[in-house]
Amino acid sequence: MNGPLVRLERVGKRFGGGAPVLEGVSLAAEPGDFVSFIGPSGCGKSTLLRMIAGLTPPSAGEITVAGSPAAGARGEAFLVFQEANLLPWRRVAANVELPLMLRGDARAGRRARVREMLELVGLRDAAGSFPWQLSGGMKMRVSIARALSMAPRILLLDEPFSALDEMTRDRLNEDLLAIRQRDPFTAFFVTHSVAEAVFLSTRVVVFSAGPGRIAREISVPFPYPRPRELRETPGYLGLLAETLRTLRSVLP
């Protein structure tokens, strides 16, 4: 396969006969990239993620994932939803197992994979719990474990930590990077938090709204693994300020 892992070519989206939500979005991501989408509400960043996931088709332009159209490449990319989106009647282990079961994997392999994934997100002891017994942060970890169980090459995360308090969010950001050290997926990450975007990403894409377009791409040069102390360095803080300024400039 030649070319980037994910390629967006002048992608546009409108729903029904309404005004376009997104227009002329071109973007390419290589394996190992961590791309954050940030921008004002309604700039279509979540819609873009759903298009990459193949859940909704673009109304203009082209999206290719691993060389084929996004709709046909669902196995390559898995979406982590905004809410944990767990099945309330399944225990944690059974929730993580769900995609593997739906794919028709053998039972023994499924069990081993589930154990491995729960270990990875630090929830080995919660395997037998029901979702309602977990905190918001733990539910999100289960959701990530479920997505990673499929070993997707691309992980799409739609504001996964937006409902959590800041400390839990920071912790999960660090854990997400630690998981990525062991299981190197390419990530697209929608967020409203500039700090989160800069801390996690190789690249922050700032969108403007009405219709959504890419206003600017800011590349984040810090190498991985990124320690939590990165948040206190002048380089990080400078980039944070720059990203904030960019974001402010695109706000109406």
Place this chain on the structure above:
Amino acid sequence: MKAPSSRRFSWRFPLGAGVLLVAAWYAIKRAFHLPSFVLPAPHEVLRAAWEERRTLATSALVTGRGALLGFLAAVGVGFLLSLVMAFSVRLKESLYPYVLVLQMTPVIILAPIFVLWLGQGLPAIVAVTFMICFFPIVANTTMGFISADRNLRELFVLCRASRWQEIVHLRVPGAMPYFLTGMKIAATLAPIGAITGDFLAGSQQNGVAGIGFMTIVYFSQLKIPALFATGLVACLLGFLFVGGVNLLHWAILRHWHDSMTGKDM
């Protein structure tokens, strides 16, 4: 935050209310000088229930059997029909109006037709019970099947689940609370259905009659306390049905549903 549901249930309040109601009953009877053939006193009803215990027990059994068969048939057919309608919007559009037509047609009209087709006795009674129990189950279960969470549905799309997998692993478990609600309503209706059926299509075969038929007998004999006692028996039968469904509710939902976990919404 403390959930109101976490407060311990106390028997004092329902029992106290019961005592007040019985006292009011006596007071009304006394105040209006009502003779026992108009309003028997509670103890007279209980005495009649004791005197007629053999007849009432057998008629409760007869009615209970009709109610159970009709109820189970409604549960089975109702669930399957809801499933079919959840499978296809076109089928739902086609069938649902006629489910409504069935519900709108008074049982009083249907019962003689059933007697015409099935003869007097159990089959007609089961049919009447079925008709009364059917709609709440179909209405609730269908609602359960179609109200699966949008995000969860997308998760299944993302996993490339087949239609069948989505039904088995998402729609059916998600519809359980609705299904059980339908069953609970149907459970209160089942004895009423069987008694109505018995009233309209019952007979005293081999000296055994259902509760509905006994009300006719007692009324014609002016055994008014015994007539009231049939009401008591019907209530007990209803509680038995609802208790059974509550048990099922507990068995199916105790681990995860908000109604059982005491979690704040």
